[in-house]
Amino acid sequence: RALASELRRHAVAAASRSPLFLRLFAAELDRMHSALGVFGFLRTEQGRFDIKRGGFLPIVTAVRVMALKHGVDALATRDRLSALAERGAVNADDAANLARAHNFMIHRLLDKQTADIAAGVKPSNRVDPRRLHPALKAALRSALRHTDLAAEIVHGALSFSRG
Helix, strand or coil, X not given: CHHHHHHHHHHHHHHXXXXXXXXXXXXXHHHCCCCEXXXXXXXXXXXXXXXXXXXXXXXXXXXXXXXXXXXXCCCCHHHXXXXXXXXXXXXXXHHHHHHHHHHHHHHHHHHHHHHHHHCCCCCCCEECHHHXXXXXXXXXXXXXXXHHHHHHHHHHHHHCCCC
């Protein structure tokens, strides 16, 4: 464990000094299209929305990039956000909103997969928004707006990097 911890600290330090690596890692965010359409509607494929790919994965990826940029070696998204806020790398309100959005989407995914298992079907990341209670759908849209915020934070932070 000590060797793994030392290797992790070394890797985080090396990544934080490599703007090219950070930009390449952040480019993954550009491949994750916004889950919300122009008028705030959920973008679906075959009537379903992938809550992992379009929801919490962009937040996780953005927070990882920011953590690496600022030498934060925490593993959990919430811990990374706390450390980034403490260092002033991310606005404390933005960090709190991202943590809430991430938590909300993780819980929706777990609810979905639990229902899939109870129904005897293979667990999926794909949610049918038509089956969501209107209040839950509105909360999901609100949480998804933070995925765009996460990408904006990363792009803003990296646009000032050299290299």
